[in-house]
Amino acid sequence: MTESCAAPIPFAALVEYWCGELDAAAEARIEEHFLGCASCSAALQSLAALSSGVRAAFREGALHAAISAPFLEEMKRQGLRLREYRVAPGESVHCTIAASDDAVISRLQAPLVGIGRLDLVSMNERGELRYRLEDIPFDPEAGEVIFCPATAALKQHPVRIYRFRLLAVGADGERTLGDYTFIHTPS
Amino acid sequence: MEVTRGGAASDADLVRTIADAAPVCDSQAEAELYRRLAPRVRLYGLRHLRDIQAAADLTQQVLLMTIEKLRAGALREPEKLASFVLGTCRLVVLDLRRGALRREALLRRYGAAAESEAPAPPDTLERQKLARCLEGLAERERSVLIASFFADKSAAEVGRTLGFSAENARVIRHRALLRLRDCMGVAKEAP
Numbered sequence: 001m002t003e004s005c006a007a008p009i010p011f012a013a014l015v016e017y018w019c020g021e022l023d024a025a026a027e028a029r030i031e032e033h034f035l036g037c038a039s040c041s042a043a044l045q046s047l048a049a050l051s052s053g054v055r056a057a058f059r060e061g062a063l064h065a066a067i068s069a070p071f072l073e074e075m076k077r078q079g080l081r082l083r084e085y086r087v088a089p090g091e092s093v094h095c096t097i098a099a100s101d102d103a104v105i106s107r108l109q110a111p112l113v114g115i116g117r118l119d120l121v122s123m124n125e126r127g128e129l130r131y132r133l134e135d136i137p138f139d140p141e142a143g144e145v146i147f148c149p150a151t152a153a154l155k156q157h158p159v160r161i162y163r164f165r166l167l168a169v170g171a172d173g174e175r176t177l178g179d180y181t182f183i184h185t186p187s
Numbered sequence: 188m189e190v191t192r193g194g195a196a197s198d199a200d201l202v203r204t205i206a207d208a209a210p211v212c213d214s215q216a217e218a219e220l221y222r223r224l225a226p227r228v229r230l231y232g233l234r235h236l237r238d239i240q241a242a243a244d245l246t247q248q249v250l251l252m253t254i255e256k257l258r259a260g261a262l263r264e265p266e267k268l269a270s271f272v273l274g275t276c277r278l279v280v281l282d283l284r285r286g287a288l289r290r291e292a293l294l295r296r297y298g299a300a301a302e303s304e305a306p307a308p309p310d311t312l313e314r315q316k317l318a319r320c321l322e323g324l325a326e327r328e329r330s331v332l333i334a335s336f337f338a339d340k341s342a343a344e345v346g347r348t349l350g351f352s353a354e355n356a357r358v359i360r361h362r363a364l365l366r367l368r369d370c371m372g373v374a375k376e377a378p
Binding site for chain 2: 011012015016017018019020021028031032033034035036037038041044045046047048050051052053054055056057058059062063065066067068069070071074075133134135136137138139140
């Protein structure tokens with residue numbers, strides 16, 4: 001149990017501090033406060049633990065996520081071993097993952113300019129729904145969705161066919177931007 | 188000096204005790220002050236150096252310098268300990284960045300102690316729980332957190348690459364962290 005603080009640093013300010021978004025004066029005020037405050041330093045420690053936990057979970061392949069091209073470059077810069085598969089709409093690709101790989105990257109090509117909401121649907125080889133990821137983030141100018149599946153689970157899978165579908169969702173319904181097939185073979 | 192758990196003696200009290208005891212070393216007061224300051228200085232180090240080992244090196248250096256100064260009575264206003272520690276942190280970070288303090292030498296000198304100060308990795312159960320909590324976030328929330336913390340990107344950078352504004356990225360990040368904090372059960376411990 002830590003001592004309480006009469007004027008705790010707001011959580012939003014702690015986050016901006018941790019992410020390096022404050023000016024020098026605001027940063028110094030926060031640092032002088034938490035260096036003398038058990039309660040606020042404990043709050044900052046909780047935030048630091050969450051941020052390192054997110055980093056570790058992603059690095060260990062426990063999470064799936066839609067990522068950006070600059071983020072993919074950052075993964076390479078950090079030395080992660082990656083397998084990349086670039087697939088055009090309607091195409092299929094043979095893919096695998098080795099025990100030593102850190103991640104598999106699916107680069108789904110699609111026209112994205114003008115799209116408001118984008119969903120990614122995953123189906124098995126019979127076309128049955130596995131999951132639907134709603135409102136995934138994307139760069140409209142990129143012309144592709146870069147998806148990183150949860151690698152840890154993927155490494156356990158036997159020979160399997162995965163089908164992905166990108167859907168543009170709008171007020172007038174949804175339309176398919178592309179279907180993509182991954183024929184997975186264990187390494 | 189008798190130091191009770193729960194903070195009966197303030198940081199400033201400990202500073203006075205250490206200064207008053209000189210030239211004798213009040214190891215109990217020094218140990219208590221070290222126990223309180225080490226995690227705070229380590230956070231400063233993690234924020235500025237983004238490296239666990241470098242943050243541990245910084246912590247060792249800053250606290251050795253601080254306690255040395257306190258023994259010498261160099262801090263005339265004990266209530267300004269945090270300001271003094273902050274100034275020392277800045278100096279040591281500058282030194283570390285200039286390479287004036289050689290990492291290898293620090294490791295040789297403080298390796299064992301620094302290792303013991305490194306934050307313990309969350310246990311398997313916590314990791315599994317965190318992964319479940321992260322899976323429960325919206326896709327945008329998870330992507331923003333991963334981009335923010337795996338790649339150390341600001342909200343402006345995250346927004347630019349994921350297709351939304353800096354302010355939107357900041358809002359998504361904040362909401363995601365609150366949800367994650369709630370899911371992990373740490374919401375009540377923070378202000």
